Amino acid sequence: MSNYKEPVFCKVTKLIYEKSIINKAIEENGKCPITGINIFKEDLIEIKKPEFIISNDNPMENFNDILNKLQNEYNSMIFEKFSLEKELNEIETELNEKIYKNEAAKLVISRLLNEINELKK
Numbered sequence: 001m002s003n004y005k006e007p008v009f010c011k012v013t014k015l016i017y018e019k020s021i022i023n024k025a026i027e028e029n030g031k032c033p034i035t036g037i038n039i040f041k042e043d044l045i046e047i048k049k050p051e052f053i054i055s056n057d058n059p060m061e062n063f064n065d066i067l068n069k070l071q072n073e074y075n076s077m078i079f080e081k082f083s084l085e086k087e088l089n090e091i092e093t094e095l096n097e098k099i100y101k102n103e104a105a106k107l108v109i110s111r112l113l114n115e116i117n118e119l120k121k
Contacts (some may be wrong), residue, residue, distance in 0.1 A: 013036040
């Protein structure tokens with residue numbers, strides 16, 4: 001399908017055509033040039049190519065474009081992973097500090113309760 005500039009699918013013949021060529025054939029005789037079946041422009045459905053597939057004579061350029069896009073995606077994922085790990089470490093440190101303060105407060109409360117109990121005796 002990469003040879004087609006504007007591919008279209010025909011619902012009647014179930015074939016894929018170049019839009020300009022099939023439109024010309026329909027205008028001239030109203031028939032499919034391959035099967036001879038009567039077809040109309042309304043029977044044609046435009047096929048959209050994925051954006052990462054680029055029609056080009058040099059397949060290595062397409063490969064290099066795809067490779068560059070994959071590399072960029074990989075780099076952004078690694079950066080996001082690094083950022084998330086950094087954020088996780090900061091949250092973990094903050095949580096440990098709060099746990100330490102909580103434990104210290106419990107010890108102070110426990111000591112004060114013990115002192116109150118001894119004073120009551």
